[in-house]
Amino acid sequence: MRVIASIAAMQRLALKRREEGQAIAFVPTMGFLHEGHLSLMARARKACSARGLLVVSVYVNPTQFGPKEDFAKYPRAPARDAALCRKAGVDILFTPSDGEMYAADFSMRVAEERLSKSMEGASRPTHFQGVAVVVAKLFNIVLPDAAVFGAKDFQQAAIIRRMVRDLNFPIEIIVAPIFREADGLAMSSRNKYLSAEERLQAPILFVALQTAKNAVAKKPLPRAQLRQKIERLIASQPAACVDYVEFFDPQTLEPAAKVGPGAQMALAVRIGKTRLIDNAEL
Amino acid sequence: MRVIASIAAMQRLALKRREEGQAIAFVPTMGFLHEGHLSLMARARKACSARGLLVVSVYVNPTQFGPKEDFAKYPRAPARDAALCRKAGVDILFTPSDGEMYAADFSMRVAEERLSKSMEGASRPTHFQGVAVVVAKLFNIVLPDAAVFGAKDFQQAAIIRRMVRDLNFPIEIIVAPIFREADGLAMSSRNKYLSAEERLQAPILFVALQTAKNAVAKKPLPRAQLRQKIERLIASQPAACVDYVEFFDPQTLEPAAKVGPGAQMALAVRIGKTRLIDNAEL
Numbered sequence: 001m002r003v004i005a006s007i008a009a010m011q012r013l014a015l016k017r018r019e020e021g022q023a024i025a026f027v028p029t030m031g032f033l034h035e036g037h038l039s040l041m042a043r044a045r046k047a048c049s050a051r052g053l054l055v056v057s058v059y060v061n062p063t064q065f066g067p068k069e070d071f072a073k074y075p076r077a078p079a080r081d082a083a084l085c086r087k088a089g090v091d092i093l094f095t096p097s098d099g100e101m102y103a104a105d106f107s108m109r110v111a112e113e114r115l116s117k118s119m120e121g122a123s124r125p126t127h128f129q130g131v132a133v134v135v136a137k138l139f140n141i142v143l144p145d146a147a148v149f150g151a152k153d154f155q156q157a158a159i160i161r162r163m164v165r166d167l168n169f170p171i172e173i174i175v176a177p178i179f180r181e182a183d184g185l186a187m188s189s190r191n192k193y194l195s196a197e198e199r200l201q202a203p204i205l206f207v208a209l210q211t212a213k214n215a216v217a218k219k220p221l222p223r224a225q226l227r228q229k230i231e232r233l234i235a236s237q238p239a240a241c242v243d244y245v246e247f248f249d250p251q252t253l254e255p256a257a258k259v260g261p262g263a264q265m266a267l268a269v270r271i272g273k274t275r276l277i278d279n280a281e282l
Numbered sequence: 283m284r285v286i287a288s289i290a291a292m293q294r295l296a297l298k299r300r301e302e303g304q305a306i307a308f309v310p311t312m313g314f315l316h317e318g319h320l321s322l323m324a325r326a327r328k329a330c331s332a333r334g335l336l337v338v339s340v341y342v343n344p345t346q347f348g349p350k351e352d353f354a355k356y357p358r359a360p361a362r363d364a365a366l367c368r369k370a371g372v373d374i375l376f377t378p379s380d381g382e383m384y385a386a387d388f389s390m391r392v393a394e395e396r397l398s399k400s401m402e403g404a405s406r407p408t409h410f411q412g413v414a415v416v417v418a419k420l421f422n423i424v425l426p427d428a429a430v431f432g433a434k435d436f437q438q439a440a441i442i443r444r445m446v447r448d449l450n451f452p453i454e455i456i457v458a459p460i461f462r463e464a465d466g467l468a469m470s471s472r473n474k475y476l477s478a479e480e481r482l483q484a485p486i487l488f489v490a491l492q493t494a495k496n497a498v499a500k501k502p503l504p505r506a507q508l509r510q511k512i513e514r515l516i517a518s519q520p521a522a523c524v525d526y527v528e529f530f531d532p533q534t535l536e537p538a539a540k541v542g543p544g545a546q547m548a549l550a551v552r553i554g555k556t557r558l559i560d561n562a563e564l
Contacts, residue, residue: 011452019303105534107396108414108448114389132390133449140450166390167415168422170293252387 001086003093007100007141013092014055014143023052026144028135031058032075033084036179036187040148041088043176047146055142056085057094059101064130075192094142101137110136112159112166115253119246119266120155120277128159135160139169146172150179152186154266154279158253178278180206186278193274201237202271205278208234208245212265213282220260223247234269243268243275250281283368285375289382289423295374296337296425305334308426310417313340314357315366318461318469322430323370325458329428337424338367339376341383346412357474376424383419392418394441394448397535401528401548402437402559410441417442421451428454432461434468436548436561440535460560462488468560475556483519484553487560490516490527494547495564502542505529516551525550525557532563 004010017024025048027040037056045054058081065071078095085093109129115121116128139147149157157175164173179187184206185199194202208230215221215229227245234240247256250264259265259282266279286292296306307330309322319338327336340363347353360377367375391411397403398410421429431439439457446455461469466488467481476484490512497503497511509527516522529538532546541547541564548561 007450011450015452018300021301103448105396106448107394108445109391109393109395110449111391111393112389113391114387137448137450140452143452163390166385166388166419167392168289168293168419170297170422170425 001090005095007096010094011141017053023048024144025052025054026142026147027056028138029058030060031081032077032189033081034187036150038088039179040150040176044148053091055092056090057138059096061134064127066124075189112162115158115162119244123243132163144171146174148174148176151175152178190274198239198272201239204234204237204240205269205276209280216260216282220258223259226259239272241270283372287377289378292376293423299335300425305330306426307334307336308424308429309338310420311340312342313363314359314471315363316469320370321461322432322458326430335373337374338372339420341378343416346409348406357471394444397440397444401526405525414445426453428456430456430458433457434460472556480521480554483521486516486519486522487551491562498542498564502540505541508541521554523552
């Protein structure tokens with residue numbers, strides 16, 4: 001495995017490999033890797049085959065954090081990340097620096113303006129702009145044929161797909177399933193923030209998804225009614241505080257009036273000070 | 283020469299040619315081609331060599347016209363454009379349709395937010411957003427190694443360079459010199475709008491550039507003083523009405539306090555109903 005920090009070196013290598021006809025598969029991450037990330041890498045390897053180039057980036061992108069969010073304390077473990085990537089068969093670990101990614105007079109905006117208004121976009125107003133700009137940059141630097149994103153960030157994946165469609169990036173977007181702990185908690189680097197007590201309450205997000213799924217299996221329910229039911233359930237955990245619970249069309253992200261099987265549910269819940277998200281098709 | 287209208291076909295071909303190691307040079311245009319465009323094509327051919335692929339796009343991009351601008355009546359001559367391209371040795375003429383370029387639910391914004399505020403950006407508030415988004419799309423579809431833009435649109439070229447730098451497009455941007463009529467009028471598809479009487483007055487833009495150049499050759503002048511002098515000169519032509527006259531740093535586009543040799547001058551002038559632009563290094 002090669003570790004590359006320079007944007008120019010990474011792009012040069014990618015251009016050369018493409019010229020040689022080698023497929024490139026890419027997994028962009030913010031590091032502090034867990035089994036969820038490893039499952040994305042396995043999916044990416046499948047996409048580019050054993051002879052392709054598997055590139056993983058580790059970059060905690062400042063522009064996707066709000067001014068009061070956890071950029072500074074976001075967990076970082078570069079040595080462990082490198083060891084995990086090596087073990088996972090990654091060919092290139094790309095670790096750019098903030099200074100190279102964002103010049104002092106950086107002045108480009110890349111933004112999705114429909115799908116990004118609700119849910120995460122409503123709670124974190126500049127988040128998806130930061131995501132769009134960094135992913136556009138990484139796509140142009142790594143020049144992948146395929147890129148793999150995790151389904152935990154459902155809205156992010158929808159926005160990336162839209163960006164690829166509307167800006168014509170020649171890249172296949174693959175969304176890999178959520179990887180869960182035994183008790184249903186979705187893997188996330190932020191799970192590290194949870195105290196032992198909070199960790200016991202955190203599976204309430206998964207329980208909420210299962211409960212909603214069962215509730216609408218027989219007959220569709222009005223959105224407000226289902227939301228109330230789910231919010232009450234979450235409130236049963238003393239450390240939990242709902243940010244949003246939403247039910248929507250998985251393509252357009254438009255809220256569903258009646259929620260039935262096939263609708264998508266997503267939620268964000270604070271467990272103590274830690275904000276967790278999860279989602280599922282009902 | 284092949285004419286391709288389908289985005290997917292153009293991108294497939296570009297990917298294949300890159301895989302084969304063939305260089306691609308690209309000239310994006312809005313058609314109604316003139317000798318200025320032909321000089322860009324010659325420059326692009328030089329960039330990709332005889333064995334490279336020279337791609338010219340003709341696309342009158344609706345998103346870069348304001349609601350009261352001349353999108354509907356912008357001159358179009360597809361058959362003549364194709365003949366000129368063939369004669370110029372173009373390999374691929376790419377002519378996408380509005381429907382393919384912009385889906386009904388298109389929702390991406392690409393915008394430069396510093397260099398685009400003054401001059402053309404001030405007079406045409408949504409213009410450069412339209413330019414940025416269409417150029418980003420065309421870059422991802424045509425996948426060129428080099429792209430050639432005309433120096434007449436000085437601010438546009440600066441914004442494209444910034445977009446390429448900030449979003450890391452692996453593309454060399456070449457800015458080719460302004461091509462002028464014998465009397466100094468910069469070539470433009472919009473010159474076609476001019477009446478015979480207006481055509482005689484239109485070289486006042488070039489005269490203004492020359493006059494400013496001579497005025498500051500001996501010693502720098504305060505910006506306001508130089509602007510007043512130039513605006514008076516332009517007012518000597520009865521059909522002429524100044525939109526802006528600006529003096530600025532060619533890198534940052536920041537207005538110069540004192541204008542001397544090396545400063546850039548740009549101006550927009552209406553001749554009757556036709557808005558013309560021009561610029562020069564002083």
